[in-house]
Amino acid sequence: MGENKMKLEKLLERMDYKVLAGSTDIEISTLVYDSRKVEKASVFVCISGAVSDAHDFIPDVVKKGAAAVVVEKDVTPIEGVTYIKVDNTRLALACMSAAYFDYPAEKIKTIGITGTKGKTTTTYMVKSILESAGIKTGLIGTIESICGDKRIPSANTTPESYRVQELFKEMVDEGLDAVVMEVSSQALMLHRVSGFTFDIGVFTNLEPDHIGEHEHKDFADYMHCKSLLFRQCRLGIFNGDDEHLEGVMKGHTCQVETYGYKSTNNLIAENVELKKEHGALGVKYHVSGLLDFDVEVNVPGKFSVYNSLTAIAICHHFNVDKKAIGEALHHVSVKGRIEIVPVTKRYTLMIDYAHNAMALESLLTTLKEYEPGRLVCLFGCGGNRAKSRRYEMGEVSSRLADLTVVTSDNPRDEEPMDIINDILQGVHKADGEYVTIPDRKEAIRYCMENAKDGDIIVLAGKGHEDYQEIKGVKHHMDERELIADIIKENPDIRL
Incomplete structure (x- = not known):
């Protein structure tokens, strides 16, 4: 520079x-x-x-x-x-x-998404819809930042302000038209996204999360930080069903638009149905209000309705036609977020990032609505992290899944068996069946070889990560590759 x-x-x-x-x-x-x-x-x-x-x-x-x-x-x-x-x-x-960087945010359309859940998935949905309509879109988020063909892994949900502006500048130089970014409440609190006005600010939902000594002192502070986005955007798009809507809108200076199930919203999801066919899971619904068309998304769960509805509300302002929106949503998938890996039509195998009890509970509850033959949950817990997380995850899985397969995650400096024994203390608090297989590949193989028709098998905890951290060393390990290897070693698994 x-x-x-x-x-x-x-x-x-x-x-x-x-x-x-x-x-x-x-x-x-x-x-x-x-x-x-x-x-x-x-x-x-x-x-x-x-x-x-x-x-x-x-x-x-x-x-x-x-x-x-x-x-x-x-x-x-x-x-x-x-x-x-x-x-x-x-x-x-x-x-x-x-x-x-000469005010790059004034030369590109900026979209900022804040909320407890749904930020990552929604940013990918928006990028995919806009790109399909020929609007070149960059992304800044939890997993990575994407500028044209360049992908940069992320350290924080939202980078430091200097880096945000530098990325905007790179995107302008690359000829991009828009950028969609995840905005954490930390980032709003620490002014990482100050110094410019977002074209669109989005609020997905709010749950009591991220409250503790290094983050927000209490829920009111967390809510206040989220509300700051709506004092620096031109248009605010809000989940109109969220009970904290009023608190987040407090002091807003933007135009307001809402979406959700309630008929008082500007964009409404009606006739929601869960869709289950040939090992694929998803949702179908009808959008009414500002727009009027049918939507099908191949990502399971009610929150998929919210995430896709959020994306529709945003893309509507880029004049993307309904057909293009519907087409893009039909094919969207996000690495490691309820990512379905096609193996066979007999059962469903998926990878998800859920790595705490709240996320796992929400995921397993969602999948139970699809009435699987059995719900099988494979997971481990990271080493050098709070033990309480292990007991809680063990209990949630044992309570909600028919079979829990306890394995290794990132043991870091701990012995994998010590972590597994902590998880088992939680598993014993409920009455689900369980097996223990420390080697993650062997644990996945066990799930695939013993799957019954109509099972939903979820590999939880790693999500988009492609490594396993053991004694300070990161070893390459991608669950998608493990699954491919297992199929190669036993092709009959696909039948």
């Missing part, structure tokens, strides 16, 4: 600040918030983090040649360096990043 010479005052043009020392009429080379990346003529933004406070590194970055620092605390200026004081350096970083 070194060639990106610009004046400091250009970076500050849309924000409130005080100059404590020096001048804003200076040339800047790079905009940096990580002290290790400072070079000559950088401007360094001091973020006060949970672990360390960048204000403490000012002497180091000045030695490295930083020309300016942006602070939110009172510090004693060092001679020859420009000091800019702001109320909030995270907000300043977002505004300066937008300016640094």
